[in-house]
Amino acid sequence: MMEFIVIVLGISFYFYVIFGGADFGAGILELFTGNKSIKPIYKAIAPVWEANHMWLILAVVIIFNAFPPIYSRMSISLHIPLFIVLIGIIMRGTAFTFRHYDAVDDGVKKYYNFFFRSSSLLTALFLGITLGAMIMGGVTDAEGISFPDKYIYPWLNPFCVSIGIFTVFLFAYIATVYIIGETETEEEALYFSKIACRFLIALFVIGGWVLILAYLKEVPFVSDFLSNPISIASWVLATAFVPLILFLMNKNNVLGMRISVAGQVAFIMLAWAAAQLPNIIFMENGNHLTLYNSVAGPSTLYYLTIALVIGVIIIFPALFYLFKVFKSD
């Protein structure tokens, strides 16, 4: 049962990255392109906008139901970055909707834009920082140490911030590839293709930098990563998608491009998950929180499994229908 729950959790998280991430990325992209991308962004995400963010709620609920100690530890030690993520989620969610539904189109749009863009960046950055802190191994439950040592330095450091920046560019990249398919002219498509390539290059640079940094800092995750065949294979496959995506971009094959990027992200996340699991939070003292030592009792898992099975049976066809209605033409 736990395996099933972990798979649903993984899928929720993956969908949050590719759909919710694309929404964040859209805001980040606007920082680079200004108002140019607003129209295709609305075409791309408006109807599915709210649904994209439900994946996060599902993931959180699964964590606090099935793995309460992990939720509790994150909430205590990573309180500050999570709180900033929340502020970002509130700001951008409302700014996006207000910008769309404000009945009057005037100078106020400027402010909606500002909040939408800056909070998209903020949320993505701190989501990445939070994840970085979970794998870096700086999280501590030690007593009698200073406030910054306990609540700030475990996440505010070059490694975690680099992971945050990586996340920002990953989301921006996903969004840009997605938006190419919503453009109306060839010129526009070319414009966004160029940006996507730049984001891809940035991802490689930052990704390499993260590895070097992790190696120098002796982050335990990196040795797990380098010694795990699934991680290495997934990483190679994710890289192998690059020429394919460039080719499809050249052919302007929208569906192929989108599927390839989704596949590429899947392999990036698989590479990461294979190295990390079953550890979830790497603790400074070595007593890592794992799926096994944090899992709730069998009756809890039993009822959660039932709820998730029914949820999946309802949600997936409904979501498929939603995308079919708005994305089929």
Add this chain to the structure above:
Amino acid sequence: MDVLTAARLQMAFSLGFHIIFACIGMTMPFLMAYAEWKWLKTGEEVYKDLAKAWSKGVAIFFAVGAVSGTMLSFELGLLWPEFMEHAGGIIGMPFSWEGTAFFVEAIALGLFLYGWEKLNKWVHWVSGVIVGLSGLASGILVVAANGWMNSPAGFDYVDGKFLNIDPLAAMFNDAWFSQALHMCLAAFVATGFAVAGLHALLLIKDRRNIFHRKALIIAMVFASISSILIPLSGDIAAKSVAERQPAKLAAMEAHYHTEKGASLIIGGIPDDETKTVNYAFHIPYALSFLAHGDFNSEVIGLDQIPEENHPPVLITHLAFQIMVGIGTFLFIVGLVYFFLFWKKRETIFKNWFLRLVTFCTPLGFIAVEAGWTVTEVGRQPWIIYEIMKTADAVTPMPGIQFSFYMTLLIYLFLSAVLVFIMYRQIKMLPVNYPSSIAHLNQEIK
């Protein structure tokens, strides 16, 4: 301000903010779907315009409700990690169902908002109904989890450990039904009167406007039916509280001394020092009857409860008085509306009645906030009744004061923006309907 106070205030503000949007999300879709149903049945365009105008409101409020709800799902842990570490496995199940319901709501809302041209009319209508049903389900599930805090069930508590966990029994605890019923009706009352009040205000300026007239009638139907029913659910809830949480009942009623044939105290200022209620109005035997259905039954007073386990009496009592006072007033308005509707329909659009309904605009929501205060403050000092104290559940992280101020600032800012944006929406509503509706007929793009 200490960490516990800051955490409680932050939670209170977050919930108090979210509850408004949750109520609207639970009930407004039904108004919108009802308007569309009238359009499908009668073919009158005014109903379609109404459904569209209301759906914009639903979209705006849903978005705010979704993000403030996301905030809460994290705040449970950020502020009360010790509580969630134990409660997560026990009451996580209703939350996981709620996640599903919320998801369905978001999908159905996407279909409704953007599917006017793309979907079959009846499929479109059904998607609107599903928005409402899943919103209602979300509300019921979350309240069931709150019911568990009031009436813990589904585990054995042995030496500080939670053993033999049964999530099903935890979800269907003794409080879930009465709380959920009362909350759902309250959501209809609050939203119904708020919408009716807004359209009544606009009608005062623009009396012949068919758009607002239809809107007023639909909203008042929902508002009056639920306001007439809500005393019943209130009675069920009060009897349930009397049974399960005598301390909360005693605080609600400012009932300091255990007695048989207890009188009901209306209004007044409770004084914890002298254990009396000043300036109050007493109805003999009424409390015994309301609490236990028998004029001579004994009602436990605060004197039977250890001092350290007393809820704050003043706040709980006053909040309860506000809730019941408003509930009674809206009950009467509901009755008056039905009387007028059957006997003298045109009177509904007379100035005095429109003013009365306008006056009711915020009342339902004030009552909801007050009722929520009764539930939460009346449970103190417990976070899980008679199992875990709120003070023991709070995060060990210092400096929660800052996150409280931050939260307060954000929600105040958001409220201001929301008022601004709703004002602009309302200004765009049709004047001199039906001659000026062109802009509403443009498909939402």
